[in-house]
Amino acid sequence: MEITKLSFAFRHRRLFHDLSLRVGAGELVHIAGPNGAGKSTFLATVAGLLTPGAGTVAYHGSHGPIQDRRDALEYLPAEANGLYLKMGATQNLQFWSRLRGLNLSPPEIWTALTPWNLNHPLLRDGFAVEKFSTGMKRRLALARLQLSPAIGWLLDEPVYGLDAEAMTIFTTMLAQHLAKGGFALMVSHDLLPFAGLITKTVVIGSKSGTAGAA
Amino acid sequence: MITAEDRRELYLGAILLAMVVGHWLAAFYYAPVDEHQGEVYRIMFLHVPSAITAFASSAALAVFSVLGLKQRSEGSLALAKATAEVGLLFTVLTLATGSIWGRPTWGTWWTWDARLTTTFLLALLYCGYLLLYAAMPAGPSRIRACAVLGILIFADVPIIYKSVTWWRTLHQPPSMLRAGGSTMEPEILWTLVLGMVILCLYGAWLIRFRSRNIRLADTLEAASFDQLQT
């Protein structure tokens, strides 16, 4: 994926300017910077939620550049999981995966829920997600991520609120994703578990916003 | 500190205002007395141009809204918001002058005449626009939402007018507010047309001036926010 000279300003306040970055297969890019610097805004712009003031984001598949990069990208927001709160876990996952063209049966979904300790008969169906704890909701969102055929992951504080066990599972999942040729851009205050996987660091701060290899 | 640009802008505004006042003088002294209504009818010279300007504002609002959707810029939103404010001003003026005209002429402060009713609805719609602007935090979402509303307002006004006209003609004889009627003396007609043109120009100037004002307030707010950061 190629990000060229991306700029975003919010009401005269420049969050990032002329930011360029190239991400290839197997790469994990860490988006770093102080609080409020614009890291989440950067991810949201790449995900297609915000229009940049200038610059382009292009995704090149194995057959050339693709028109709609949202086919290849899966976004995970910070502090929200994009789950229909009144519906059950299985229903949620079925819905989101169907939007990506996957027709999964409930047993297949349950298999995906297992590593996250969510495959309990009383939890997975007919149990409104709003009754889940924060950690459980996050794990459900990560299960959705795992099911997604998207090659690029845009992760905003993915492990916030997770216990140690879930964090380990996520790290393994991330490593597998990268090994299969996927890539990820990640904002995370917790760096220790991912130290070995990070290939690049981009700093978004008050002064500069240019890519630097780590 | 007033910049040269501001000075030019204010001169232009002063000139236009002078033209508006000049037109009122013409309305009082140049235009002849109406045979049916006497002197009171002269309020039409403010009422009708106000109405024209109010409705022209809705067209301007649509233009700036489409621009807003294409450019997604704060500038287009500022222009649109200014247009809504100016439009509201002129709709209220139209309703007030209509009321003042109606009382001595037909004995009522208000009538469900098609044009007045549509103007009233337009005033409500302008208010709605300003409310939407105030209810949303600044940003791209607001630009888009307000732009869509601007287009919806412009699209609905003709439909509203048509429906209200049919509504009134089915139950009453045609509009009592004959703005001069079909037989208008040339002096009256020309004074009226002149009034429409001048008031529209003045409205346009007001929109431009106000939109720059809005942008300035935005910049100030952003600058003060930056002060907090450093």
Next chain:
Amino acid sequence: MMNSPFWRHYRTLVSQGIQAELADLERLVSPVLFALTTLLLFAFAIGDVEPALRVHIYLAETFLTALFALQINFSRLFEPDRQDRVFDLMRTYPVDHTAWFLAKYTLVLAMGSATLGPTLAFAAFVNQSPSQPLFSWVVVGVAAMALAGLAALGVLLSAMTLKANARQILYPLLYFPLATPVLLAAVQSSQLYLSSGQITADVRAWLGLLLGFDVIYITLGALLFTELVDES
């Protein structure tokens, strides 16, 4: 063709929407209860009506109640999507935006019909008299035509006000002025029909206006909705 991404998205979104409604039945029941309450309020406020005015009053209060109750349906359309940033996540998914609009429009038509049906039935029921049976399929047809246009407007306004504060009062303030032609056309055409017993030229004229409103707003709805959710 039916398996193209467009229709796949449409079907998924519609079935999801229906499931969301069934999962939270309050969303379907409240507007109906509100409509019945409003009809009752009208009955108390208006009281007995002389026979000559009865039809007009019945139609006025029926369509007014429908307008108010439908407003509840419309303004709450995106409520499930507002929670947990579902709406934002949807925008990052490769969903065809016109399919999205069509799906929401279909859902709102379904919800609106579920509200309109009982409203029309109850209004006719409580306003009936031996001399003037008030139920008429023409009135139902007019209501359906009104719903078609209002639903498009409803979806659009719902998406617009998603991120606005004071949505509960802002929504009706925007919706009611824009919907006045529909109210006029619905009441006038129905009244002319019921008092004359046939579809006169005047009735057809009003229905034409209603149809025009529908066409304009469905088109604008589809076009402008994509503008609202697109990234660029």
